[in-house]
Amino acid sequence: MHQKLYIYQLQGKENNQVKTIEEVQQEIIEEFSIFDNWMDRYNYIIDISKDLPLIDDKYKTKENLINGCQSKVWLHAHYNNGKMQYEADSDAIITKGIISLLIRVLSNRKPDEIMNSDLYFIDQIGLKENLSPTRSNGLLAMVKQMKLYAIAYNAREKQASN
C-alpha cells in the first residue's frame, strides 16, 4: 500500500507546477483518507520523510536553524524565475515527514500565492496539533518563516517593477 501511495505522491509532485495550492491540498487529503488508523498514517509520514532528501547539508547552518524546543528544523529558501523554492529538514522524523508535505504544497510557487495560502490540509489529515503554537517542534515557526520569505521576495519584486 505504501508503495502505491508513494508513486501516487511522486506523480502529484510532478504535476505540482500546474496544480494550485488548493488542488495539492485536496490531493493530500485524499491520500490520507485511505488510512483508518494512526499507525498507518505515521508509517506513511515516516516513509515520505525517508525517501525525500530535503536539504543539502551545506544549508544546515545555524542561520537556517529554526529552534523548536525538542526537534531542530532547518529551512533554506531561494527565489528562482518568479517562484519560491524551499528546502528543509528536521532531526525528528515525523516532523520531517510533515515538512515534506508542506514543501510539496508550497514550494515552486509565486510569493503571493504562498503569502495568502491557508494550509487547511494539516487540520484535515489530523496533524493540526503539530502546527499548534503550543507544540514546540518548530513546524509552526517554519511555516511562518516560509511565508515571511515569500513576503520579502514579493516586496522586492514590487519595488523592482516600480
Added chain:
Amino acid sequence: MHQKLYIYQLQGKENNQVKTIEEVQQEIIEEFSIFDNWMDRYNYIIDISKDLPLIDDKYKTKENLINGCQSKVWLHAHYNNGKMQYEADSDAIITKGIISLLIRVLSNRKPDEIMNSDLYFIDQIGLKENLSPTRSNGLLAMVKQMKLYAIAYNAREKQASN
C-alpha cells in the same frame, strides 16, 4: 434581666476567693445559658465591659500593650500575697467584656492554678473564635501572657523557697 445578672456576677466575684477556677467557669456558663440569642449575649458582654474599670491609666503603657491586628489590649500583672492580680483593658468593647470574664476567672489566684488552667468556658459560652489563633484581637496573646506571668512568679517563688 441585665441588672439581675450583673448583681449575680458581682456576688460571684466576691466569692471568688473561695471558688475554684472550675467553679467560676461553671458559674459563667450558667449565666450565659440564660441567653438564647447572640444580641443578648453581646449586650451582656458589653454591659460587663462598661461597668468594670479594668486598668488604671498609668498602666496603659507601651510595655503593657499586646498588639492585636485590630484592637489594642493592655495587660498589667502583679503578685501579692502569693496570688496573681491582673488588670487589663482594650479599645474594643466586646474584647473588653471578654477580658473582664477572663480576669474574673484567673485573677486573685495562685500561679500554679493559673498555669494549669483550661479555659473551656470561652468555648462553652460560644466565644471560642475570639480565642482562636486566627483572630487577631489580642485576646489569645493576652491569655498566653497571663500564663507566662504566672509561670514567671511561680519560678521566682520556688527559687526563693529553695
Added chain:
Amino acid sequence: MFDDHNKIRNEFPILHQQVHGTPLAYLDNAATTQKPQCVLDEVINWYTRCNSNIHRAVHYLSQQATEKYEHARRTIQQFINAQHTHEIVFTHGTTEAINTIAFSLGETEIQAGDEILVSQIEHHANIVPWQLMAERKNARLKYIPLTTRGELDLTVLDDLLTKKTKIVAINHVSNALGTINPIREIIQKAHQQNIPVLIDAAQSVQHLPIDVQELDCEFLVFSGHKIYGPTGIGVMYGKESWLDRLPPYQSGGDMVDVVTMEKTTFNELPLKFEAGTTNYIGAVGLSRAVEYLNEIGLQNIQSHESRLYKYTMAKLRELENIEIYSNATESTAAISFNFPNAHPSDVGMILDKLGVAVRTGTHCTQPIMQYFNISGSVRASIAVYNNTDDIDQFIDALNRAGFMLQ
C-alpha cells in the same frame, strides 16, 4: 441592569446559606468575590478530563491542557484589549505582579537617587514592594497625597513628576474607600515626561470596562479571586516593549531557553515571566469567570452595581452618628465608615452575628487610616450578586450595632 437578578444570584451557591441562623449578606467582596457555578464546573471539568502539565509535551492531555491555557490567555487579552497575546503574563495575583515589575524595573532602570511615585491611597501591595526596591537601589519613594474627601490631590502632581521619576504606580479603584482615581490624567501627565505607568486594577476590572490600549498604561495588574475566579491566579499586562526590556524576575522551568551550568538564556514573552509550573487550572477558571462577565455584560454589571452603591450610600447617610470616609466624587463598590464612638471590630462582630459579612480593620491600607487618624474602619463592598435585601439587612444590623455600642 438585569431583568432577572435572581438568576445571577442563583449562580453562586455559597450565597444561599445561613450563618449564625440568619441568611448570609456577603458584603466583603473587595477582599474576595464568590465564584459562579460555571467557574467551579470548569475547574473540576479540567481536573477530571484534561489535567496535565502544560508546554513541551507531545501527548494528548498535555496538548489539550496547553491549548486551553493559551486560550485563557487570549480571553484575558480580549477582555482588557491588549494588542498582543504575549503581553498577558499569568501570575499568582496582583501582589506577585507588582513585585515582579518592582524587582525587574529596579534591576535595570533604577539608579541611586531615582524616584518612584505612588500615592497615599494605595494597597500595601502597591507600596511595600516599591519601598523595598527603593531601599535596595537607594531610590526615593514619593507619593501623591490624599484630600479629606478621600481623593488624590492632583494639584501637586506636576511637582511630584520630575526628571528622576522612573515609574508611577497607582490603583484604579481604592479597595478601602472605593474612590475611582483619575488614572487617565495621571497617565497623560506621566507620559508627557516619558514616565511609564502601572495601574493596579485589582479593584476595577470586576466593576469597570478596561481597555489598556485606550488607557495607554505600560502595565496593568489584577487578581483572579477578586473577579469571580479561583484563588492563586492573577494577571500582569505589560506593553511588549517594556516586557521585552525588563529582565526576568522568578526563574526556573519553562522561562528558559538554553541552560548550562555556567549560563542561561531566556525564553520569549510571555514565558520569560512565567517560571515553573503555572497555575494552569487557575488560568482556565479565571478565563471562565471572564467569559461569565462577558455573558452578563460589564455594562449591566456597572449599572446594577452603581444603583446598589447609591442605594447603600443613601441609606448609610440616613444613619445618625456615622462617619463616612468615602466621599470622592467618583467612586464605586466599597464604602468605609465608623461609628465615632465604637471600635470597628465591635461593629464587625455584631454584624457578623446578624449574618452580615463586612471587613473591619485597615484593609491593607494603613497610610489611609493614618491620614484619617483612625485605627481602622468598617468596609462594606458589593459585587454583581448583591441586591437591596443584602443592603437592607446590613443597614438593619448597623442600626442594632449602633444602638448597642453607643
Added chain:
Amino acid sequence: MFDDHNKIRNEFPILHQQVHGTPLAYLDNAATTQKPQCVLDEVINWYTRCNSNIHRAVHYLSQQATEKYEHARRTIQQFINAQHTHEIVFTHGTTEAINTIAFSLGETEIQAGDEILVSQIEHHANIVPWQLMAERKNARLKYIPLTTRGELDLTVLDDLLTKKTKIVAINHVSNALGTINPIREIIQKAHQQNIPVLIDAAQSVQHLPIDVQELDCEFLVFSGHKIYGPTGIGVMYGKESWLDRLPPYQSGGDMVDVVTMEKTTFNELPLKFEAGTTNYIGAVGLSRAVEYLNEIGLQNIQSHESRLYKYTMAKLRELENIEIYSNATESTAAISFNFPNAHPSDVGMILDKLGVAVRTGTHCTQPIMQYFNISGSVRASIAVYNNTDDIDQFIDALNRAGFMLQ
C-alpha cells in the same frame, strides 16, 4: 502493598478515559500527578461553603476559611514532621520557594566571592535562581558532577565544600533520571562546615517518607500539583532560626506589621513570607491530598511503586536497542531512555497515539542532557495509581515505535 489497587485507581476519574480511541496509560507523573476525587470534592466544598479571604476578618466565613487554612498548615507540618507550624510557608510551588530562598539569602548572607553549591542533576528551578543571584552578588555557582550511572560524584564533595560555600541546594530525587541522591551524606558533610542545605523534594515527598527533623536540612521545598494536590500551591519549609534570619522576598498585604509611607515593619513567621492573598483554597486541597496519602499509607505507596518501578525497568531492559540513562543504585519513579536512532519526540508522538502519555525532551534538566550528550530523552514516570497494565501498554507501544522508527 494494596489489597485492592483498583479502589485507588477508581479515585482518579481522569484515568478512566480513552485518548485517540485507546485507554489512557498516564506515565507523565513527574510532570504532574492526577487528583483523587476527594481532593476535587474538598476544593469545591470550600468554594461552595466557605470561600472568603483569610486572616484579619471577624466574620464567620473568613474565620472558617482562616481556620481551615491554618489547619492545612498543621497537616503539612505533621506530614514532614517539622518542629513548628510556623516553619511551614505556603508558596505557589517549588519554583517560587527556591526563588524566595535564593533571593532572601542573597540579600543578607552572600558576599562577593562566596560560593553556592548545587549539582549537575538539578531541575532548572534549582539552578537558574542561584545563577541569577550569584550574578547579582558576584558569587560563584559550583556543582557536584554526574557520573555515567546518573549518580552524583561525591568523591569531589569535600573539595567543593569550602569556607566560602554559603548554601548547598540539592534535589532529593531527580525528575529526569529518578536517582535518589545521597542527601543524608551531603547534609552531614555540609553541616560539618556549618553550611545550610536546601532539599528540593519536588520529586520525593510523593514517593518517600520525609522527616525534616531527622534529615536536619535547613530548607525543604515541594509542589502541591506533583503530590496529588491542586495547581498553584507549594510548600517552603525552613528552620525557624533561618526563616527568622532571612529578609522577606515578596511584599504586600498580610506579611506586614506597620506600614507608613516611609517605612514598613514585617509580620511574624510564617506570614512574613506569604505576601498578598495566598492560594488558600489550594492549600486546603493540598492538605486533603496529604491526608489521602496518609490514609493509604506512604509505606504502601512506596512498596507498590517500587515493585512497579522494578517491573518497568525489567521490561525495558528486555527491549533491544534501547539506551537507559537511569542506572543509579538508588532510584524511583522516573526512567529516562532513548532509542539510539530515533528522536525522542518521534517516540513520544507514536506512544501518544497508542494512549501512552510520557514526556519527551530535556525535562527542564538541560545540564543532564548535555552530560549524556543527547538532545533529550523519553521519560516514563509512575504514581500510586499506575498498574502493570499501564506498563504493559507502554512496553507494547514502545515495541511498535521502535519498529516504526528503526
